Amino acid sequence: MxxxxxxxxxxxxxxxxxxxxxxxxxxxxxxxxxxxxxxxxxxxxxxxxxxxxxxxxxxxxxxxxxxxxxxxxxxxxxxxxxxxxxxxxxxxxxxxxxxxxxxxxxxxxxxxxxxxxxxxxxxxxxxxxxxxxxxxxxxxxxxxxxxxxxxxxxxxxxxxxxxxxxxxxxxxxxxxxxxxxxxxxxxxxxxxxxxxxxxxxQYIRRPVPDPGGTGTAATQAWAMQRLAEPLTLADLAAHAHMSVRTFSRRFREETGTTPGQWLAAQRTDLARHYLETTDWPVDLVARRAGLGTGASLRQHLHAAIGVSPQAYRRTFRAA
Missing domain, CATH: 3.40.50.880 (Class I glutamine amidotransferase (GATase) domain)
Structure with missing residues (x-):
């Protein structure tokens, strides 16, 4: 006993x-x-x-x-x-x-x-x-x-x-x-x-950057409206009116991560939203979130929270 x-x-x-x-x-x-x-x-x-x-x-x-x-x-x-x-x-x-x-x-x-x-x-x-x-x-x-x-x-x-x-x-x-x-x-x-x-x-909601803030916040907000598009580091730096080197340094100082890692995280969060709120096939969710293919979505989602798209949808999809 x-x-x-x-x-x-x-x-x-x-x-x-x-x-x-x-x-x-x-x-x-x-x-x-x-x-x-x-x-x-x-x-x-x-x-x-x-x-x-x-x-x-x-x-x-x-x-x-x-x-x-x-x-x-x-x-x-x-x-x-x-x-x-x-x-x-x-x-x-x-x-x-x-x-x-x-x-x-x-x-x-x-x-x-x-x-x-x-x-x-x-x-x-x-x-x-x-x-x-x-x-x-x-x-x-x-x-x-x-x-x-x-x-x-x-x-x-x-x-x-x-x-x-x-x-x-x-x-x-x-x-x-x-x-x-x-x-x-x-x-x-x-x-x-x-x-x-x-x-x-799975349950944490990340804050949306304030586009009126300083540094790279406006570019973060701009990018979040275009996650389905093929954004490059040069695109982000140009929007912020900075050189690529300066933008990368400022971005890491402000967010603690690289622009590429940040974009992947935002796209994964957007895919999670689509999994929760739509009946779209996994491949369509991946494309609309800017992750390309269903295989890429599965890889990113598993790395982020340890589950597959299907398991995530079963947990969170509203009836």
């Missing part, structure tokens, strides 16, 4: 708080016996105010965490001090310090801040909600934050992206502990996919 302890912090999000009990609680062996126990605690054993309009009563304090095999920390809407200062409150720091060596520690969504502030992510890969990824990386420079994936498994430290990615991570742990057959049965019982293609990069 594997024992899971869930720490409910003040301001906890109820949806994510319920994920571990729902997923691990559905895992059964061939005889129907449960494979996990799940217990929830607060730091002091008292009821916890959630981010919704109600409290959750618990009967255990954080001493529970020293006696379990896996600790799960759901996100909270009251992590402001940790996100601002990068420091843990004394009670929370003491609770995590009491966790036995070798215990798995799981941070769901923005609870990754808690793990980082506890020093558990130094030199280690992790993820969090994509909106917080850059901020988390700036605050904890020794962590290796990946903003594109749904979850990261680094052995005894695991982290997930936003909201439903916590389901993906808990299913992954069941699969890791007991194999795909039991994990698939859990997914079927909970009516969720046993595995989702791609990562949270």
């Amino acid at each position: 594997h024992h899971v302890g869930v720490l409910a912090l003040g301001g906890v999000y109820p949806f994510e708080l319920g994920i571990p009990a729902r997923i691990f609680g559905a895992a059964r062996d061939e005889s129907g016996a449960p494979l996990y126990t799940v217990a929830t605690c607060s730091l002091d054993g008292r009821p916890v105010r959630t981010d919704a309009d109600y409290e959750i009563g618990v009967s255990r304090d954080a001493g529970l965490l020293a006696a379990v095999d896996t600790v799960v920390i759901p996100p909270s809407g009251a992590l402001g001090p940790i996100r601002e200062e990068g420091r843990l409150p004394d009670a929370l720091r003491a609770a995590l310090a009491a966790v036995r060596p070798g215990t798995r520690i799981v941070g769901l969504c923005t609870a990754t801040y808690v793990l980082a502030a506890a020093g558990l992510l130094d030199g280690r890969p992790a993820t969090t909600h994509w909106r917080d990824a850059d901020r988390l990386q700036r605050m904890f420079t020794t962590a290796r934050i990946d903003p594109d994936v749904l979850f990261v498994d680094d052995g005894d430290i695991l982290t997930s992206a936003g909201v439903a990615a916590g389901i993906d991570l808990c299913l992954h742990l069941v699969r890791r502990d007991h194999g795909s057959q039991i994990a698939n049965e859990v997914a079927r019982s909970c009516v969720v996919p046993p595995w989702r293609d791609g990562g949270q990069a």
Whole structure:
């Protein structure tokens, strides 16, 4: 029997708080016996105010965490001090310090801040909600934050992206502990996919450059209206009234990438839009997005988010 302890912090999000009990609680062996126990605690054993309009009563304090095999920390809407200062409150720091060596520690969504502030992510890969990824990386420079994936498994430290990615991570742990057959049965019982293609990069919308801005912003906006056309570096530089060398340097300074890489990314994003909103064949989507052929679109889309055009369309196409 594997024992899971869930720490409910003040301001906890109820949806994510319920994920571990729902997923691990559905895992059964061939005889129907449960494979996990799940217990929830607060730091002091008292009821916890959630981010919704109600409290959750618990009967255990954080001493529970020293006696379990896996600790799960759901996100909270009251992590402001940790996100601002990068420091843990004394009670929370003491609770995590009491966790036995070798215990798995799981941070769901923005609870990754808690793990980082506890020093558990130094030199280690992790993820969090994509909106917080850059901020988390700036605050904890020794962590290796990946903003594109749904979850990261680094052995005894695991982290997930936003909201439903916590389901993906808990299913992954069941699969890791007991194999795909039991994990698939859990997914079927909970009516969720046993595995989702791609990562949270699928859900990120990139800002459109302001054509009234300085530098190369006007040329970026101009190019985005002509992605289906064969644009060259010389075309972009001419529109910006710069030499090719100066334009390339300025463009990289402003965007962090080359004009060619930027064009490929914008065309891939446009293709994603067409896949979501049209019934066009893949080859037509590729041509309208400026990617040429269906094979080229498949290559670019797989490099960007790890899925095929057909898989992407199945995920996002409106009924």
